[in-house]
Amino acid sequence: MAQLTYVSRSVGLITLQNPPVNALSAAVRQGIVDTVERALNDPKVKSVVICGQNGIFCGGADITEFNKNMTGPPLVPMIHAIEAMNKPVVAAIEGSAFGGGLEVALGCHYRIAHSKARLGLPEVTLGLLPGAGGTQRLPRLIGIPAALSLITTGRHVTATEALQLGIVDQVTDHNAVDVAVKFAQSIAGQPLDYRRISNYPCPRPSDLDALFEDMMQKVRQSARGAIAPVACVQAVRAAATLPYAQGMEREKELMATLFTSGQARALQYFFFAQRAAGKWMMPSGARWDTSKPRPVHKAAVIGLGTMGRGITVALAQTGLSVVAVETQEKQLMEAKQEVSGMLQRGAKRRGVAPALDRISYSQNIQAVADVDLVIEAVFENMALKKKVFQQLSAVCKPGTFLFTNTSTLDVDQLASETPNPELVVGMHFFAPAHVMKLLEVVYGPRSSPQAVATAIQLGKKMGKASVAVGNCHGFVGNRMLKPYINQASFLLEEGATPELVDRALVEFGFSMGAFRMSDLSGLDIAWKIRKEEGMVQLGMASGPSARIRHGCRYSPLGDLLCEQGRFGQKSGQGWYQYDKPGGRIARSDPWLHRFLEEYRARHGLVARNIDQQEVLERCLYSLINEGFRILEDGIAAGPEDIDVIYVFGYGWPRHRGGPMFYAGMVGLAKVLERLEHYHQAHPDVPSLQPCGLLRRLVASGSPPVNKWREVIKKLHSQL
Numbered sequence: 173m174a175q176l177t178y179v180s181r182s183v184g185l186i187t188l189q190n191p192p193v194n195a196l197s198a199a200v201r202q203g204i205v206d207t208v209e210r211a212l213n214d215p216k217v218k219s220v221v222i223c224g225q226n227g228i229f230c231g232g233a234d235i236t237e238f239n240k241n242m243t244g245p246p247l248v249p250m251i252h253a254i255e256a257m258n259k260p261v262v263a264a265i266e267g268s269a270f271g272g273g274l275e276v277a278l279g280c281h282y283r284i285a286h287s288k289a290r291l292g293l294p295e296v297t298l299g300l301l302p303g304a305g306g307t308q309r310l311p312r313l314i315g316i317p318a319a320l321s322l323i324t325t326g327r328h329v330t331a332t333e334a335l336q337l338g339i340v341d342q343v344t345d346h347n348a349v350d351v352a353v354k355f356a357q358s359i360a361g362q363p364l365d366y367r368r369i370s371n372y373p374c375p376r377p378s379d380l381d382a383l384f385e386d387m388m389q390k391v392r393q394s395a396r397g398a399i400a401p402v403a404c405v406q407a408v409r410a411a412a413t414l415p416y417a418q419g420m421e422r423e424k425e426l427m428a429t430l431f432t433s434g435q436a437r438a439l440q441y442f443f444f445a446q447r448a449a450g451k452w453m454m455p456s457g458a459r460w461d462t463s464k465p466r467p468v469h470k471a472a473v474i475g476l477g478t479m480g481r482g483i484t485v486a487l488a489q490t491g492l493s494v495v496a497v498e499t500q501e502k503q504l505m506e507a508k509q510e511v512s513g514m515l516q517r518g519a520k521r522r523g524v525a526p527a528l529d530r531i532s533y534s535q536n537i538q539a540v541a542d543v544d545l546v547i548e549a550v551f552e553n554m555a556l557k558k559k560v561f562q563q564l565s566a567v568c569k570p571g572t573f574l575f576t577n578t579s580t581l582d583v584d585q586l587a588s589e590t591p592n593p594e595l596v597v598g599m600h601f602f603a604p605a606h607v608m609k610l611l612e613v614v615y616g617p618r619s620s621p622q623a624v625a626t627a628i629q630l631g632k633k634m635g636k637a638s639v640a641v642g643n644c645h646g647f648v649g650n651r652m653l654k655p656y657i658n659q660a661s662f663l664l665e666e667g668a669t670p671e672l673v674d675r676a677l678v679e680f681g682f683s684m685g686a687f688r689m690s691d692l693s694g695l696d697i698a699w700k701i702r703k704e705e706g707m708v709q710l711g712m713a714s715g716p717s718a719r720i721r722h723g724c725r726y727s728p729l730g731d732l733l734c735e736q737g738r739f740g741q742k743s744g745q746g747w748y749q750y751d752k753p754g755g756r757i758a759r760s761d762p763w764l765h766r767f768l769e770e771y772r773a774r775h776g777l778v779a780r781n782i783d784q785q786e787v788l789e790r791c792l793y794s795l796i797n798e799g800f801r802i803l804e805d806g807i808a809a810g811p812e813d814i815d816v817i818y819v820f821g822y823g824w825p826r827h828r829g830g831p832m833f834y835a836g837m838v839g840l841a842k843v844l845e846r847l848e849h850y851h852q853a854h855p856d857v858p859s860l861q862p863c864g865l866l867r868r869l870v871a872s873g874s875p876p877v878n879k880w881r882e883v884i885k886k887l888h889s890q891l
Contacts, residue, residue, distance in 0.1 A: 173190070174188050176211060182217065184217040185223065186204065187223055187225050189225045192226075193230070195235075196247065201246075204254075211259070219260040219262070221261075224273075229289070230276060235443065248304050251275060260281050260282065260364060261281050265284065265286065268289065268291070271292075271293060272304050274292065276304075282356075284343075285344075289334075291328065293310070294327075295326065296401055299433060300431065300436055302404075303423060307323060308416060310322065311375075312416075313339065314339060316375065316377065323404045324404045371416075384409050396683065397825065397827065398827040439826060442829050442833070445812035463621035465630075471545045471547065472545070476498035476511075476549075477503070477549065479577055482601065482604045482607070484507075485606035490633045490634055491530070492530065497533075497534050537563050542569060543569075545572065545630070546574050547577055548564070554586075565590040572595065573596075576597075576598050595620070596616065597619050597624055598614025609637050614643055642805070644805065648808050649817050651802060652802065654798070654859075658859065660787075661730065662727055662854070665775075676788055682823050683823050690730070690740060691740035691747050694741075695739050698730065702731065749764075792831065794850075796835045797862060799831055804887065811833065811881075815832050816830065840866060847861070
């Protein structure tokens with residue numbers, strides 16, 4: 173709802189009331205229409221201020237209404253009515269003005285923001301565009317380039333940047349409502365035609381066509397198949413080339429197309445998936461999300477390699493005191509320099525002081541004796557990690573949480589090295605740890621709900637999407653990645669090239685394909701893990717056993733490249749070639765193509781034509797199939813958990829919702845049929861055998877993704 177009160181006799185104060193963010197629900201829109209009309213018709217009211225209760229202006233549309241029959245007044249005529257008022261209307265922006273909230277503010281004649289407020293038009297992140305005049309008013313107010321930058325990315329700006337751009341007229345450190353009320357009194361009776369943004373001519377640079385052509389090219393490249401950013405450019409072009417009324421019609425047409433698109437459904441699903449992820453029962457019957465996290469004031473990081481450095485930075489930026497331990501002196505000195513640089517660069521971007529004084533460094537593990545929490549980040553080797561956990565158990569004060577940054581190893585085995593296994597939890601960070609948004613919080617059968625809750629809370633403080641997952645080899649993300657990578661390698665054996673496979677995956681929407689990703693992360697990392705697992709046989713042996721491990725098909729291609737010293741980008745050669753070690757531009761490598769031909773000849777493999785559809789089906793459906801197995805095993809609570817992990821951690825295109833949502837969009841029956849087809853063709857590849865849960869869902873009529881938990885619950889109750 174919206175409430176009208178009278179301030180200083182002549183100012184009508186309209187307060188939006190819909191906690192927590194005063195979203196523009198049907199009731200709020202009706203309240204605005206009613207209070208605006210009352211203020212307009214009340215002779216005592218000379219000017220109007222619009223604000224939101226509890227220090228938040230308006231978070232935008234009520235997204236829960238999107239898939240229902242819309243009721244209440246439409247937003248566009250409501251904003252036009254505000255703009256058309258013959259009494260000055262001032263928006264008092266505190267907290268946030270996002271989406272439709274900012275569009276309401278743009279319909280006001282003046283905008284005053286608190287210095288800590290944030291503003292933005294994030295509709296593109298939901299597969300939409302600002303459909304209440306945002307694409308038409310904002311370019312008229314701040315110019316085409318600046319408007320395009322905000323609308324096509326959905327990024328938020330601070331009040332200071334909003335003032336510099338011209339979105340707001342004034343920024344204050346005082347109560348924005350009080351300042352707006354005084355300002356509204358001072359401008360009562362002044363003419364308003366020159367304050368109505370819809371009357372403004374849109375600034376038209378001389379190179380308008382070139383500007384839009386360049387912007388469209390950049391947007392298409394960065395969108396990687398997402399249609400909403402492209403539609404945003406088209407809508408802003410309408411603002412630049414058409415009268416306001418016609419531009420609004422074009423905005424309406426484009427919005428209607430987006431609103432019913434599969435991409436909008438995927439992006440809106442993902443918006444809610446982030447809130448659903450991780451809410452589940454632990455084996456003990458306790459819920460981590462109802463357990464109170466323990467306060468953490470001082471933390472330690474053990475091991476200052478790439479991951480340890482990133483974790484140290486992430487912890488320091490939350491305001492914690494951090495003890496960073498590295499036993500190797502050379503590595504310690506390098507880490508100090510690197511961490512310092514990372515903190516300074518991050519502080520510069522955020523406009524704050526770097527947290528250099530929050531970190532102390534040591535070569536001695538005794539330095540962690542008084543910390544509340546330790547994150548172990550040594551090399552991915554079980555024996556080494558066990559040794560560290562034994563040392564930590566002897567050094568740390570009673571009750572210290574011991575968390576491990578492992579990407580695949582058994583958390584419970586590490587917990588067995590301590591007298592208090594309930595204090596041990598996995599925190600699987602993704603590189604670079606201070607940047608990547610995902611955190612898999614891995615609990616073992618003996619992890620306490622409080623330990624899990626503390627890890628989740630710490631992840632949130634670091635700005636991570638923290639998802640609680642069960643303990644198994646590879647957890648969720650890396651367990652699903654394995655069949656995906658395997659299929660990519662099998663396709664090479666059968667006649668594909670790295671370029672063909674990667675092109676198909678990039679056109680699907682990944683930022684890079686399987687082989688380019690492998691080159692970037694380093695082929696040697698996975699090679700070392702495979703050697704520990706006893707998978708690697710040296711040399712380019714031929715014969716049936718060369719391509720079989722543990723009774724299943726295995727591709728030794730990655731091992732053979734590593735034997736040649738081809739570790740990827742870091743060595744200048746991997747699946748591609750680079751101009752120098754560490755170079756970033758990947759080029760097709762004639763050596764590799766000859767190597768593949770020789771490999772096929774040695775193993776009696778006949779190359780065949782492979783199309784992009786087969787690449788996508790085999791790589792993606794095998795990954796999705798493993799996702800169903802994870803749900804069946806109870807390692808993830810629901811499909812939302814998996815989708816959040818894959819979008820934030822593995823580059824799955826957000827506009828496709830995540831792998832499990834995508835399976836539902838394609839059709840579970842089709843995924844099942846194609847897996848059966850490929851498993852029949854490759855019976856020695858177990859990952860292609862359709863999962864029992866997938867079969868059960870298809871037999872249940874392929875319910876929508878938000879109903880899968882019910883089927884999973886029934887399945888678990890019968891086990």
